[in-house]
Amino acid sequence: MEFVMAIIIGILFMAAVYLILSRSLLRIILGTGLLSHGAHLLILTMGGLGGTSPPVLADGVTDYADPLPQALILTAIVISFGVTAFMLVLFYRTYGEHKTDNMSLMKGNDEHD
Amino acid sequence: MKTNDVILQTATKVVFFIIFLFSIHIFFAGHFTPGGGFVGGLLTTGAIVLLLLAFDLKTVQNALPFNFMIVTAIGLLLALGTAASSLLFNIPFFTHAFDDVYLPLFGVSALHTAMAFDAGVYLVVVGSTITMIQTIGGDS
Amino acid sequence: MDFVLLIFLPVLAALFVPFIFRKLKNVHTGWFVFFVPVLLFIYYLGFIRLTMDGEVAVSELSWIPSLGISFTAYIDGLSLLFSLLITGIGALVVLYSIFYLDKNREKLNNFYVYLLMFMTAMLGIVQSDNVISLYLFWELTSISSFLLIGYWFTKDRSRFGALKSMMITVFGGLMMLGGFVLLGIMGDTFSIRELTANASTLVGHEYFTLAIVLVLLGAFTKSAQFPFYIWLPDAMEAPTPVSAYLHSATMVKAGLYLVARFTPIFAASEVWIWLVTGIGLLTLFWGSFFAVKQTDLKAILAFSTVSQLGLIMSLLGASAIMYHVDGTDTAIFKFAAFAAIFHLLNHATFKGSLFMIAGIVDHETGTRDIRKLGGLMSIMPVSFTVAFIGSMSMAGLPPFNGFLSKEMFLTSMLALREFELFNFATWGMIFPIVAWIASVFTFVYSFYFVFKTFAGKKKKEALPLQPKEAPLGMLISPVILATLVVVIFFIPNIIGDMLVKPAVLAMQQGLYTHPSEVAVHVSAWHGWSSPEFLMTLGIIGVGALLFLTMSKWQKLYDIQPAYFSLNALYDSFMIFGESGMNRLSRFYMTGLIRTYLLYMFTFLVLLTTAVLFIKDAFVVDMDSFAPVSAYGILTAIILILAVCMVLFAKTRLAAIIALGGVGYSVALFFVIYKAPDLALTQLVIETVSVALFLLAFRHLPALKNHGESKGFRFGNFVISLGVGIMVTLVALSAHSQKLVPSISQYYKDTVFTEAAGGNIVNVILVDYRGFDTLFEIAVLAIAGIGVYSMIRLRLSRKESSDENK
Known part of the structure; x- marks a missing residue:
């Protein structure tokens, strides 16, 4: 199953990078969303997908799933929500100020560097 | 656009409390079963988002007259304070303590300082997500 | 008391200066600052008794005790002489500045903070035992000098001069740091005292000569030696008290201090003696020659400072010869060290007073252009007297202290003929000849300075202000210094015993054990037939002749074209540096975020893949894989479909919903892989996220392609394909090999016993x-606050700006 997961992660990263490189601001936001999903699954897969029961103590169970990646992902999920929300607002505020979402038009001009 | 959403509003009034109570349950159960501050906080947020969908921003703000920025601040202080309180007993930062205590009504319960920290997490999650949603929703 | 803390007294006092400036408008802030150097001066005077006995005071401040790093200050004869100069001249300069800078018009809070910062830095340099802390203080003097030169920052010339001094001295400082590091490697210590004690073991080291050159670069840039002197004339844009203090009496002497301090370590080297003496003498000649060309009073003084610093530098170089001779020869060479320190002291007195007079002339007449000045003698008699004393001392005439040290300088240069090592036997004759020529020009510019300003015809109509004598307070400091100039002439041996000999002892460690062993007696009269006397006669004769015929030959200076000078070299270097660097960074900094992302992703892919294969880290361990499950495959298909929908969505609504779909299928994966917490969180987050996107929906533009061409998309596709493959490989090999056992087992074992939890x-x-x-x-x-401030605070600002309309 790890093999399948690795391919899925690859596809997620690929789609994310493709979107991030595009000229439309909204696609960039979508791309970062996909990127964080890919990263979460990557962490999960790195730790291994074995384990027959969730990492919650129960009598007679010894084969728990790896709890550490799960804890890391849990924080990552919430952070990525915060980042997405922040970027979303940053994006539509930029759009509101500059009346464009074309990334190729958004560059610092020579007087401002 | 005028829509008739009486059914949604009536259902929401009931469902909100169910989700809210469930989130509180999940929050407290977090130490032993799936759940905790993050999930609890997000569920509460979900409940409030449902309210926002059914009613408008003004009504919800009147119903829940908190400044959610302050909720965030309280949460952060609570988390930091819990972590720092161990310093008062000359043990390293972030050492938690726990004990079984007899409480009236509840019987013997396990009390854990990690719970206070988790409560801080809960408050920060609720506070900041609702702040974001309210401000984005309120932006004209 | 620990005197190490006193180094920081000025900078502590500086903390209060802005408050005093704000609160007490009626009193000049300088009066409060004045007490700091005065107190320190009185305190340091107490050390004279100690150093006269050849003792050393040490005071330590433990800085990082766990690493054994401490800041050690020590005071020996050399440090003490400099400390007294810094605080003594500092006190006089502050007193002078109180009358020079108007309390209502000037930003005194800035001025005195910089000045006090400089004082601490300078004290730190001369008292540090550790070369690294010496370096830190060294750069702090460069910074405070930068700030003080640029004090009138609205003037272009000020900013230019400040930047120039900063560029050159910081360049030297960095070179010096390199030298210090090499010394640290060679001697295995950063302590100057320990390095001095082990000096003999360093000599043969392969880095020895390189360290000399690097340390000397630091000293030469700071002390304005040829060809680095070009910053000093431009530094004259600073207020005159600053010029008198930093750029003649103290900071520019830091390089001399450095050379003196490292003489015991480097003296064994031929390179050291040749470089220090040679560059010093060249600077002496160059500075004195070009001083006559100048027309600005302060520029004349700047070039004369350059030249006098060269004089002292050459003496310091000559003093190293003492390490190569013994027996009766020492009698010939012993004067150089004494003369160097003695002239350093004398120069501080007469040049300080001259700078203050130049400031007074500027202040009272409104110009420093010597062509407009003249005949001020009768209007400003006190200023004239002080300027006369200072100039005559600078020219090397009796009865002023400059005469004594100039005579000793000539003695030392003549002595170089007798030195037999390092080719001095063949070339030694050059030194007294150059010294003599330079002394002639020194004589000429000294007369030029004082008589063109104060004698001759009055040109009142050319002056911007009606000239009058300066206020009493402004005259106190130069008069004190001028008095010293005369007094030192009459009691040179008392001064010698108190200050100079202890400093010589520190400078030539190992040769003497007690200051009294420095067998130098200063005398003004050497006899009718002594070469010194004849040389002085020659200087006066030829100098007077040249001065009187100056208008005839001064035109010769115009032969040198402006583009063929060191300044032009510096300017073109700066312009080239700026435009070249600009072009270089413009080449790859396009201003488009996409370009930067392309760089990042490309290098990420290349580096990671290369490392993966070079290190042979790509392993796939099929055995550890979990079995493929039907649910897993199904979810995977859903997820891929949702990703494709995000990619190819034509409307924003579809894209947002598809993104939600990706999130929900990720949540399903969490369910399959036994992660209930994650699944719950992901589900709720996804719901809230979609709600968030929909809330922001009306602010979003429609999805557009903005004319992305096929080629553009194909490039993106290649890069993203690379990233995708790279991540897949990393995921597989990261899973397949574990270099260290996971900590998870510990968590599983102790979760109930240690943390009393179940989840x-x-x-x-x-x-x-x-x-x-x-x-x-x-x-x-923070993200919440960010969102809030981007939306709410903007609104409030817009409203308020509307009101302003």
Whole structure:
């Protein structure tokens, strides 16, 4: 199953990078969303997908799933929500100020560097 | 656009409390079963988002007259304070303590300082997500 | 008392200066600052008794005790002489500045903060035992000098001069740091005292000569030696008290201090003696020659300072010869060290007073252009007297202290003929000849300075202000210095015993054990037939002749074209540096975020893949794979479909919903892989996220392609394909090999006993790795504040600006 997961992660990263490189601001936001999903699954897969029961103590169970990646992902999920929300607002505020979402038009001009 | 959403509003009034109570349950159960501050906080947020969908921003703000920025601040202080309180007993930062205590009504319960920290997490999650949603929703 | 802390007294006092400036408008802030150097001066005077006995005072401040790093200050004869100069001249300069800078018009808070900062830095240089702390203070003097030169920052010339001095001295400082590091490697210590004690073991080291050159670069840039002197004339844009203090009496002498301090370590080297003496003498000649060309009073003084610093530098170089001779020869060479220190002291007195007079002339007449000045003698008699004393001392005439040290300088240069090592036997004759020529020009510019300003015809109509004598307070400091100039002439041996000999002892460690062993007696009269006397006669004769015929030959200076000078070299270097660097960074900094992302992704792919294969790290361990499940495959298909929908969506609504679909299928994966907490969180987050996107929906533009061409998309596709493959490989090999056992087992074992919990994930979050969570909620809170401020604060600002209309 790890093999399948690795391919899925690859596809997620690929789609994310493709979107991030595009000229439309909204696609960039979508791309970062996909990127964080890919990263979460990557962490999960790195730790291994074995384990027959969730990492919650129960009598007679010894084969728990790896709890550490799960804890890391849990924080990552919430952070990525915060980042997405922040970027979303940053994006539509930029759009509101500059009346464009074309990334190729958004560059610092020579007087401002 | 005028829509008739009486059914949604009536259902929401009931469902909100169910989700809210469930989130509180999940929050407290977090130490032993799936759940905790993050999930609890997000569920509460979900409940409030449902309210926002059914009613408008003004009504919800009147119903829940908190400044959610302050909720965030309280949460952060609570988390930091819990972590720092161990310093008062000359043990390293972030050492938690726990004990079984007899409480009236509840019987013997396990009390854990990690719970206070988790409560801080809960408050920060609720506070900041609702702040974001309210401000984005309120932006004209 | 620990005197190491006193180094920081000025900078501590500086903390109060802005408050005093704000609160007490009626009193000049300088009066408060004045007490700091005065107190320190009185305190340091107490050390004279100690150093006269050849003792050393040490004071330590433990800085990072766990690493054994401490800041050690020590005072020996050399440090004490400099400390007294810094605080003594400092006190006089502050007193002078009180009358020079108007309390209502000038930003005194800035001025005195910089000045006090400089004082601390300078004291730090001369008292540090550790070369690294010496370096830090060294750069601090460069910075405070930068700030003080640029004090009138609205003037272009001020900013230019400030930058120039900064560029050159910081360049030298960095070179010097390199030299110090090499010394540290060679001697295995950064302590100057320990390095001095082990000097003999360093000599043969392969880095020895390189260290000499690097340390000398630091000293030469700071002390304005040829060809680095070009910053000093431009530094004259600073207020005159600053010029008198930093650019003649103290900071520019830091290089001399450095050379003197490192003489015991480097004296064994031929390179050292040749470089220090040679560059010093060249600077002496160059500075004195070009001083006559100048027309600005302060520029004349700047070039004369350059030249006098060269004089002292050459004496310091000559003093190293003492390490190569013994027996009766020492009698010939012993004067150089004494003369160097003695002239350093004398120069501080007469040049300080001259700078202050130049400031007074500027202040009272409104110009420093010597062509407009003249005949001020009768209007400003006190200023004239002081200027006369200072100039005659500078010219080397009796009865002023400059005469004594100039005679000793000539003696030392003549002595170089007798030195037999290092080719001095063949070339030694050059030194007294150059010294003589330079002394002639020194004589000429000294007369030029004082008589063109104060004698001759009055040109009142050319002056911007009606000239009058300066106020009494402004005259106090130069008069004190001028008095010293005369007094030192009559009691040179008392001064010698108190200050100069202890400093010589520190400078030539190992040769003497007690200051009294320095067998130098200063006398003004050497006899009718002594070469010194004849040389002085020659200087006066030829100098007077040249001065009287100056208008005839001064035109010769115009032969040198402006583009063929060191200044032009510096300017073109700066212009080339700026435009070249600009072009270089414009070449790859396009201003488009996409370009930067392309760089990042390309290098990420190349580096990671290369490392993966070079290190042979790509391993796939099929055995550890979990079995493929039907649910897993189904979810995978859903997820891929949702990703494709995001990619190819034509409307924003479809894209947002598809993104939600990706999130929900990720949540399904969490369910399959036994992660209930994650699944719950992901589900709720996804719901809230979609709600968030929909809330922001009306602010969003429609999805557009903005004319992305096929080629553009294909490039993106290649890069993203690379990233995708790279991540897949990393995921597989990261899973297949574990270099260290996971800590998870510890968590599983102790979750109940240590943390009294059952849900391992939650316990990790709130207990084991609580720090992560603490900072994570902080980040979340910051994101919330960010969103809030981007939306709400903008609105409020817009409203207020509307009101202003």
